[in-house]
Amino acid sequence: MRSNANKNIIYSIVLLLMVAIVYLYRQNQKQNIQEIKQDFTNKLVLSGNTMGTTYRIVYLDDLNRDFQESVDSLLMVFNQSLSTYIADSELSRFNQSDSLQFELPFLLPVLKSSKEVHMLTQGAFDPTVGPLVNLWGFGPGGPQLKDSVNINTMLALVDFNSIEFDSVQVKKLKPKMYLDFSAIAKGYGVDIVAGFLQDKGIDNMLVEIGGELVAKGTNENGELWRVGVNKPEEISKPDELYSIIALSNRAMATSGNYRNYYEAGGMKISHTIDPATGRPVRHGLLSATVIANDCMRADALATAIMVMGTEKAIELQKKNPDFEIFLIYNDENGHLKSYASEGIIPFLSFVQE
Known part of the structure; x- marks a missing residue:
């Protein structure tokens, strides 16, 4: 028992x-x-539409604050200043007149940055080239070739040096001149949103509008934000990557000719118009990625570099090491090549096929 x-x-x-x-x-x-849930609840993702494209914002916030409404309101006011599609925006009203006094805080900074990049690139970046972009068929009217008379007439109005401004107003020295900041506005919008989040105490973020972006701090894993550069081939998928770049508190913008084009008369017509000639560029540079301290400058430089071509772009960057470049181009034999400036190499990796 x-x-x-x-x-x-x-x-x-x-x-x-x-x-x-x-x-x-x-x-x-x-x-x-x-604990896992707590680690990820402070990661928030916002998305929406703006400037004829989309935006996506990822940020870490211990307070789990949702800034969607504030961001949308901010971008709405931003567009009210710089949009060419809003009839009563500041920019539209200036294009319809000869002068304008500033009302919102966005037009003056974009004019200043445009002037700086215009001078740095010897006119390769020029916000007055918009009418020629439309003339060649990359506006609402669709693809259409124009004769040299029309081009030369419009070319006389492509002259950013004839746009004068101070802290109060902007004016044009030639009537009928037209400003279009589509090659710099998205980058500027990224800076504005990133600045807003920083003012709210957000230190870790990735802000992207239409492919232009700013990265601050780290992601939820404590790693640098990693972003992809698309493969610049006409037959490639939109999300097919060529390389990946890790960003450390920098801005990045990419411009390319490999998808936005049409063919006419046996010629490939690129959407990148050279302000000096009024005609589409014809060189081997397919994609230009610029990394800079602010996205407004990166955006404008990426556009200018697509006008300049590979060799001139490399020469420009070597003289101005405050920004980095990653170029994808066709060599003289039609082979796909790439070039990375020295400062970007440690942060660059290539996607294996």
Whole structure:
């Protein structure tokens, strides 16, 4: 009898130990789940539409604040200043007149940055080239070739040096001149949104509008934000990557000719128009990625570099190491090549096929 009693006692002790072990295991699992959940609840993702494209914002916030409404409101006011599609925007009203006094805080900074990049690139970046872009069929009218008379007439109005401004107003020295900031506005919008989030105490973020972006701090894994550069081939998929760049508190913008084009008369017509000639560029540069301290400058430089071509772009960057470049181009034999400036190499990796 005593032997059976001892067995029952041992069995009870073992059973209690098993129950305790299972309980502690479940509590530990529950705690781990809660910890994992807590680690990721401070990651927020916002998305929407703006400037004829989309935006996506990822940021980390211990307070789990949702800034969607604020960002949309900010971008709405931004567009009210710089959009050419809004009839009563500041920019549209200036294009319809000869002068304008500033009302919102966005037009003056974009004029200043445009002037700087215009001078740096010897006119390769010129916001007054918009009418020629439309003339060649990359506006609402669709693809259409124009004769040289029309081009030369419009070319006389491509002259950013004839746009004068101070802290109060902007004016044009030639009537009928037309400003279009589509090659710099998205980058500027990224800077504005990133600045807004920083003012709210957000240190870790990735802000992207239409492919132009700013990265601050790190992602939820404590790593640098990694962004892709698309493969510049006409037959490639839109999301097919050529390389990946890790960004450390920098801005990045990419411009390319490999998809936005049409063919006419046996010629490939690129959407990048040279302000000096009024005609589409014809060189081997397919994609230009620029990394700079702010996205407005990166955006404008990427556009200018697509006008300049590979060799001139490399020469420009070597003289101005405050920005980095990654170029994808066809060599003289039609082979796909790439070039990375020295400062970007440690952050660059290539996608294996």
